[in-house]
Amino acid sequence: MVVPGKGERKMLDMIGIGNNLAKMRMKTGLTQEQLAQTLYVSHQAVSKWETGKALPSIDNLLELARLFKADLNELLCLDKSLTDESMETIFSGHERRWVIHEVVLEKVAKVHYPDIIHMLDLKEREYALHLMAEFKIMVDEILWPRLSYAERFWLINRHKAKSPIIELGKVMPLMSRAEIRKLKEEMYEDR
Numbered sequence: 001m002v003v004p005g006k007g008e009r010k011m012l013d014m015i016g017i018g019n020n021l022a023k024m025r026m027k028t029g030l031t032q033e034q035l036a037q038t039l040y041v042s043h044q045a046v047s048k049w050e051t052g053k054a055l056p057s058i059d060n061l062l063e064l065a066r067l068f069k070a071d072l073n074e075l076l077c078l079d080k081s082l083t084d085e086s087m088e089t090i091f092s093g094h095e096r097r098w099v100i101h102e103v104v105l106e107k108v109a110k111v112h113y114p115d116i117i118h119m120l121d122l123k124e125r126e127y128a129l130h131l132m133a134e135f136k137i138m139v140d141e142i143l144w145p146r147l148s149y150a151e152r153f154w155l156i157n158r159h160k161a162k163s164p165i166i167e168l169g170k171v172m173p174l175m176s177r178a179e180i181r182k183l184k185e186e187m188y189e190d191r
Contacts, residue, residue, distance in 0.1 A: 138165050
């Protein structure tokens with residue numbers, strides 16, 4: 001379990017923020033055009049905020065907080081988490097990169113990274129592995145078989161950089177001969 005602490009990045013869920021802003025606007029009975037006029041912005045700017053394509057400026061965020069009688073944490077969904085999500089709905093209404101961040105850092109009770117890896121594209125998988133490396137989240141026997149050979153070799157190469165995140169005792173029986181040979185080369189070179 002990753003414990004939030006110093007250095008942990010907080011990530012914004014742009015789509016969640018947009019949905020939240022749209023709900024708050026509708027709750028106050030304003031159209032996008034009316035809100036745009038109030039803030040001296042275009043209705044296209046409001047539309048971009050509500051679709052998660054852009055964020056309001058700090059000045060506009062402060063004015064939105066006043067208009068909606070909300071604080072910045074509420075506006076930016078900083079107090080929201082994915083605790084009640086299931087694997088089938090986890091990406092619904094949220095930015096994918098934010099969901100990956102929350103899942104990899106084990107902030108979601110019902111869903112774990114090996115459960116969603118098949119739903120990710122190559123860039124998203126790369127992002128997840130880099131997060132795991134940054135926060136020293138170990139790759140175990142559950143995740144290892146779901147990784148591509150390129151991802152496995154990237155992890156093996158981390159041993160040379162003295163920043164391993166593979167639980168070798170659990171993963172080595174699952175490694176191919178080439179992976180074991182590469183791992184032994186790395187270990188031999190370190191001597």
